[in-house]
Amino acid sequence: MTARTSGSAPAGPGRRDTRQRRLLRDQLSRQEAFVSAQQMYDDLRASGDRVGLATVYRTLQAMTEAGELDVLRSDDGEVLYRQCGPQHHHHLVCRSCGVTVEVDGPAVEKWAAKAGEAHGFTEVTHVVELFGLCAACSRASR
Amino acid sequence: MTARTSGSAPAGPGRRDTRQRRLLRDQLSRQEAFVSAQQMYDDLRASGDRVGLATVYRTLQAMTEAGELDVLRSDDGEVLYRQCGPQHHHHLVCRSCGVTVEVDGPAVEKWAAKAGEAHGFTEVTHVVELFGLCAACSRASR
DNA sequence: CCTTGTAACGAGAATCGTTCTCAATAGTAG
DNA sequence: CTACTATTGAGAACGATTCTCGTTACAAGG
Numbered sequence: 001m002t003a004r005t006s007g008s009a010p011a012g013p014g015r016r017d018t019r020q021r022r023l024l025r026d027q028l029s030r031q032e033a034f035v036s037a038q039q040m041y042d043d044l045r046a047s048g049d050r051v052g053l054a055t056v057y058r059t060l061q062a063m064t065e066a067g068e069l070d071v072l073r074s075d076d077g078e079v080l081y082r083q084c085g086p087q088h089h090h091h092l093v094c095r096s097c098g099v100t101v102e103v104d105g106p107a108v109e110k111w112a113a114k115a116g117e118a119h120g121f122t123e124v125t126h127v128v129e130l131f132g133l134c135a136a137c138s139r140a141s142r
Numbered sequence: 143m144t145a146r147t148s149g150s151a152p153a154g155p156g157r158r159d160t161r162q163r164r165l166l167r168d169q170l171s172r173q174e175a176f177v178s179a180q181q182m183y184d185d186l187r188a189s190g191d192r193v194g195l196a197t198v199y200r201t202l203q204a205m206t207e208a209g210e211l212d213v214l215r216s217d218d219g220e221v222l223y224r225q226c227g228p229q230h231h232h233h234l235v236c237r238s239c240g241v242t243v244e245v246d247g248p249a250v251e252k253w254a255a256k257a258g259e260a261h262g263f264t265e266v267t268h269v270v271e272l273f274g275l276c277a278a279c280s281r282a283s284r
Numbered sequence: 285c286c287t288t289g290t291a292a293c294g295a296g297a298a299t300c301g302t303t304c305t306c307a308a309t310a311g312t313a314g
Numbered sequence: 315c316t317a318c319t320a321t322t323g324a325g326a327a328c329g330a331t332t333c334t335c336g337t338t339a340c341a342a343g344g
Contacts, residue, residue, distance in 0.1 A: 013321090014320085015320090016311050016312080016319095016320055017311075018322080019310095021321090037301085038301075038302095051322090051323090052324075053302090054303080054304085054323060055322055057302065058321085061303095073215055078300095079302085092258060095265075101261050103257050105253050105257065107250075107253050111250055112272055115272060116234060119243050119245070119276075120280070121234060121280070123237075123275050124274035125274065126270070126271065126272050127272075128250075128268065128269070128270050129269045130257060130263075130268050131267050131268070131269070132264060132267065133265050156291085156292095158291055158341080159340075160293080161339095162292085162293075179330085179331080180330075192294095194294035196333085200292085200293090201292095203331095220330070
């Protein structure tokens, strides 16, 4: 029997610092927009870094569970990820270029809670996302 | 050459009254909750009615484009459909049984428009859905 | 009714995003 | 340096949805 006798380091899953995790974290922190796992994969290998597709999916999923990423689903069913602030907020996403702005809406929170209550619902959560054309894209399409 | 000479009846695609379309319309009008194409398919054949899966998908899609159905995406990626009123509204969906209540929120509409504007976005639309446990399910899980 | 043109069907193949499998690899604590 | 095991990655497996294409059956005209 070796190792696994000291009880100090929390040596569970999800904490090793690997090359591929570093790459993903870096790329996410440079991203302004929501991106899909497939996109991340393509971008990485486009810049010469070799990372398995399964790893991209696994890591993105893990980071989401750890609360490090926000998730969104595109109209055609792809799951999109983005590094966001920790406080509760919503997104204003550009339909054209994907740029995203975090916005908050105290009014919405209250309305959601009240509407749920009014119908006898409990444990009410809400999904609120705004889509539009950002200033730049609006100008470009004019 | 026969037919296709009179110019009165709008005999284009999407208007034939078939057995399968009747079945789907009927089933949808009896549904209180959002349901997936797969569920509709299973339910139909469970009640002895034979309808092709592709037809279910096609019809549901067509009805949606015609504005007869509202669409929602479940957490695991399935597209869910429901027959709803024509006016703009949002949904309060039970996480457990799927029952859905249509709710409106003038406050949200205003907030959304304003938030978009404030950041220079144009053509802003919003996605707002509420999830919770309906009265019955809340009671059951207590 | 019967004919006809063609919208609609349906079975099965094809897509596509995502997840799973499992042997090989590589952090890391001691 | 070594052993332990978390991670990785290639490819198979999945599940929802879409496409293909020969067959079926509305529905308008005769």
